[in-house]
Amino acid sequence: AQKVTQAQTEISVVEKEDVTLDCVYETRDTTYYLFWYKQPPSGELVFLIRRNSFDEQNEISGRYSWNFQKSTSSFNFTITASQVVDSAVYFCALRDRSNDYKLSFGAGTTVTVRA
Amino acid sequence: DTGVSQNPRHKITKRGQNVTFRCDPISEHNRLYWYRQTLGQGPEFLTYFQNEAQLEKSRLLSDRFSAERPKGSFSTLEIQRTEQGDSAMYLCASSTGGTGELFFGEGSRLTVL
Numbered sequence: 001a002q003k004v005t006q007a008q009t010e011i012s013v014v015e016k017e018d019v020t021l022d023c024v025y026e027t028r029d030t031t032y033y034l035f036w037y038k039q040p041p042s043g044e045l046v047f048l049i050r051r052n053s054f055d056e057q058n059e060i061s062g063r064y065s066w067n068f069q070k071s072t073s074s075f076n077f078t079i080t081a082s083q084v085v086d087s088a089v090y091f092c093a094l095r096d097r098s099n100d101y102k103l104s105f106g107a108g109t110t111v112t113v114r115a
Numbered sequence: 116d117t118g119v120s121q122n123p124r125h126k127i128t129k130r131g132q133n134v135t136f137r138c139d140p141i142s143e144h145n146r147l148y149w150y151r152q153t154l155g156q157g158p159e160f161l162t163y164f165q166n167e168a169q170l171e172k173s174r175l176l177s178d179r180f181s182a183e184r185p186k187g188s189f190s191t192l193e194i195q196r197t198e199q200g201d202s203a204m205y206l207c208a209s210s211t212g213g214t215g216e217l218f219f220g221e222g223s224r225l226t227v228l
Contacts, residue, residue, distance in 0.1 A: 004157075035216060043204065045158070045219035091157050101146070101171050103217055105157030 002027050004094050006106035014114050019079045021109050023092030026073065029053075032096035034068065034075045035103065040088040048090075051075065082113045117141060119220035121207050127226045128197055135193045136223040140209030147190050148217060149182055150206040151175065158206055164190060197227045 003026040013019050025034065036048040049061065051068050058067050067076045079086050089108040120139040128134050140147045145166050150158035161180070163171045166187035176182075179197075184190040194201055204224050208217035 037219075042221060043224075044221040045206065045208075045217075047216040047218065050216050093157075101148070101163040101165075102160045103148075103158075104160070107155070107157050 002094050002096055002099060002102070002104040004092050004104055004106035006092055006109050008109045009107075010110045010112070012112045012114065013082055015084060016081050019082050019086070019111055019113075021077045021079075021090050021092070021111070023075045023077065023106060024073055025075060025092070025094045027094060027096045029096035029098050032094060035093040035095070036066070036075075036077045037091045037093060037105075038088045039091065039108070045091070049077070079111075082111075084113050084115055087111060087113045119207055119209055119218055121205075121220035121223050123223060124221065125224045125226070127228065129228050130199060131196055133193065133195045134197060134225060135191055136205050136207075136225075138190045138192070138207030138220060139188075140190070140207070141218055144209035144211050144218070145187065146210045146212070147184055148208045148210075149190070149192050150208065150219075152204040152206055152222070153202075161192075161205075194225070197225075199227045201225060202227045 005024045032053045034051045038046045056068050063080045065078045089110050091108045092106045093103045095103050126134050147164045149161040151161055152158040161173050161176050162182050164184040167184050179195045182192045204222040206222045208219045210217045
């Protein structure tokens with residue numbers, strides 16, 4: 001069974017602070033894909049990053065970076081030097097080989113960046 | 116704009132009425148998905164099409180819900196005899212394959228009075 005847990009409900013920071021969002025996942029498959037999506041107030045889910053289960057290399061893309069650790073089933077996401085436009089709900093999601101049609105989402109973390 | 120398009124964006128209806136939502140996916144995407152999102156929750160999978168074939172349906176999709184994708188292009192999601200519990204955001208997404216990211220539309224918000 002697929003399950004994604006985002007323990008943080010809300011995070012509030014002041015502009016330019018870093019924000020780290022936690023995500024823990026469960027799957028029985030050895031091949032799976034992890035995603036982060038952003039949902040601004042407009043409602044549209046915007047794809048941010050995708051990671052394969054067989055590639056644990058952590059990367060940085062602009063102000064975004066992620067820390068994927070299979071040993072702890074975690075896929076944490078960091079926004080560096082946050083900006084007001086980063087205010088949104090962020091969702092972690094999982095897609096595994098057994099259910100490749102289905103993206104399972106966590107409950108989301110609301111990030112508020114104050115000027 | 117070549118993104119996923121959904122309409123109407125907002126529908127208010129009385130309990131017992133039927134409603135229909137339309138989704139136009141990104142044109143080269145053969146997979147189309149419907150999700151439902153309630154307040155404070157992440158999106159939940161409802162159903163999935165590969166071209167015109169509906170391949171998977173969630174148990175969340177009761178017999179009052181029906182989805183179609185004629186000719187493998189746009190899709191419709193119909194809810195018959197709406198109930199207050201159907202109030203939610205209905206999200207459509209499309210993708211090219213089984214491992215890539217899903218591209219979502221802005222959603223259709225349903226309010227059942």
